[in-house]
Amino acid sequence: MTNLTVSNSTLALGFVLVLVALVIGYIEKLHIDKAIFIGVIRAIIQLAIVGYILKFVIKTNDIWLTLACFIIIVVNASWNAGKRGNGIPKAFLISLLAIAVGTTFTLVILVWTGSIKFIPEQIVPVTGMIASNIMVAIGLCYRNMMQTFTDRHQQVLEKLALGADIKLASLDILRDSIKSGMQPTIDSIKTLGLVSLPGMMSGLIFAGVDPVKAIKYQIMITFMLLGSTSIGSIISCYLGYKQFFNERKQLRNELIS
Incomplete structure (x- = not known):
């Protein structure tokens, strides 16, 4: 296998790419210099800490430490x-339940x-x-629900007035929100190999793994992300839409104003 070495000097030279982003932000007056600096510093610190923790966990090979890492990742997501x-x-x-169920179910299958x-x-x-992918999907679901309940609140009120229950009155919003959570994953699948070479596959190839084997792993990851995203989206949406109604099955005005 190929030995990949990234020295401190290599990382320092790679910082030139960050400077490119800073220069573009300055020239275009985007006011993102502070955000870039904070993001880069946080990424370096967080990855360094996680790297040493993972090194310890992998070396120890203890089931309880592995489960502790699982819990930390799921709770943070x-x-x-x-x-x-x-x-x-x-x-x-709601997010905790959706991510925990989606991640656990997917890991059990794998x-x-x-x-x-x-x-x-x-x-x-x-x-x-898995957890990060579900996290992004749930965020999109929430955003879509909040926006569409605001835009379509009159339609929902009319359906409720005609005798529909809250699920029937919200069904279109529910479906749109689930779709919005799953859509980025579906779109990325369509361009696999044509536009994007995913990180896992590229990393395995960098490490010297046979490209065919790397592709098989990537296909497995694709199945994994699609399944977990669908589980997370449907759980978060089916539990989330109910929060827009009070105990009298009326729309909460404070959420749609």
Whole structure:
């Protein structure tokens, strides 16, 4: 296999690419210099910490440490997804359930089929990939629900007035929101190999793995992300839309104003 080495001097030279982004932001007066600096510094610190933690967890190869990493990833992803549903009651708890179920179900299938083994070096990275993908999907679902409930609140009120229950009155919004959560994953699948060469496949090829084997792994990851995204989207939407109604099955004005 190819030995890949990234030295400190190489990283320092690579910082030129960050300077390019800073220069573009300055020339175009985008006012994103501070955000770029904070983002880069946070990324370096977080990745350095995670790198040493993963090194310890993988070396220890302990089931409880592996499960602890799983919980930390899921809770953190749920917290961030919940923030994207700011204003929706119980957004964090809904996100936690959706991400936990989607991630657990997907991991069980992958381990059961022999696609991955229940060892830290495989479980932890795959958990991160699944949870982050569901997190993004849930954020899109929340955003779509908040916007469409605001835009279509009169239609929902009319359906309720005609005797429809809250699910029937919200069905179109529910479907649009689930679709919005799944759409980015579906769009990325369509361009695999034609436009994008995904990170996992590229990383395996960089490491010297046979490209055909790398492609098989990427296909497995594609199936994994599509399934987990659909699970997370449908759970978050079916629980989330109910939060737009009060106990009297009336629209909450504070959420759609």
